[in-house]
Amino acid sequence: MPDTCPSAFQTLSVGELAKRAGVAVSALHFYEAKGLIRSLRTEGNQRRYPRGMLRRVAVIKVAQRTGMPLNEIKQALAALPDDRAPSQENWRDLSAAWRDDLDARIRRLTQLRDQLDGCIGCGCLSLTACPLRNPDDALAAQGPGARLLDEI
């Protein structure tokens, strides 16, 4: 009868959490198996989640959108209270770290885009001069035919 308690104490079944969080039930099972979330169990062994779990799953989803793999997300979530609302500080630290990750990813992609821009209409992919090519490739400019490599 915990479900007759005030809403702050109400629990969610796995199906309810899945629907509200916008993920599949199997994904919640999976997250639990991976240790990203935990569940209480009824006498009949069915999962019940405190409402705060909705937020935790939301945090997982946001982190995934940044491109972070689940095991890193798990590390990050370890800093959050298991089933209670995270403090402002918790969240600030987390989101600031993720922001930096994201920023780095954005910088890498932007650099690549700018290089592509520079190479559109060039098409050289020159072993020695093209910024799109791995710098290590320059090492290959040895032996017979080296004078032609730039044309290849």
Add this chain to the structure above:
Amino acid sequence: MPDTCPSAFQTLSVGELAKRAGVAVSALHFYEAKGLIRSLRTEGNQRRYPRGMLRRVAVIKVAQRTGMPLNEIKQALAALPDDRAPSQENWRDLSAAWRDDLDARIRRLTQLRDQLDGCIGCGCLSLTACPLRNPDDALAAQGPGARLLDEI
């Protein structure tokens, strides 16, 4: 005896191509199996690549850096000549399309970053107000306890 010809006609063994392109031999086998590259064979059934393959592999690597999956890369490469240097036009079309893809990815990540910025120190992840949350989540604001959802 093709290897006694001028360099433009020299071929590369799979090991040479791998080393110069900076990929593993197994990756080249894999690309061939997936139809991204092709190979000539010696009498003894060993792979030989025209030098232009070096560029093709370079193009594959650049495309991968943009985050494009191999099957899309394969589609894109289908527009390029199989073993000869692509025309400036070929390359311009390709790289411009990839640039747009990249740009879209960058925009999505940037938007996410800005949302994170806005939410650092907030931490609400509010079902109804937080831009980080899926808009669909607002639908869940029904039934008993709805007035408290924003606190969860």
Add this chain to the structure above:
DNA sequence: GCTTGACCTCAAGTTTGCTTGAGGTTTTAC
């Protein structure tokens, strides 16, 4: 009180992009 839908566990399957290994052949180098 019974049917039906939601749940449970555990194992296996899926996709992407490769790598590793087994068992055997070709080339190259001395």
Add this chain to the structure above:
DNA sequence: GTAAAACCTCAAGCAAACTTGAGGTCAAGC
């Protein structure tokens, strides 16, 4: 002319992030 290095094919394995399926239990409605 032979030993070692490089190559060949095909099958299986790996990691991530889940999904699907089999076989069985729980709970809620009528």
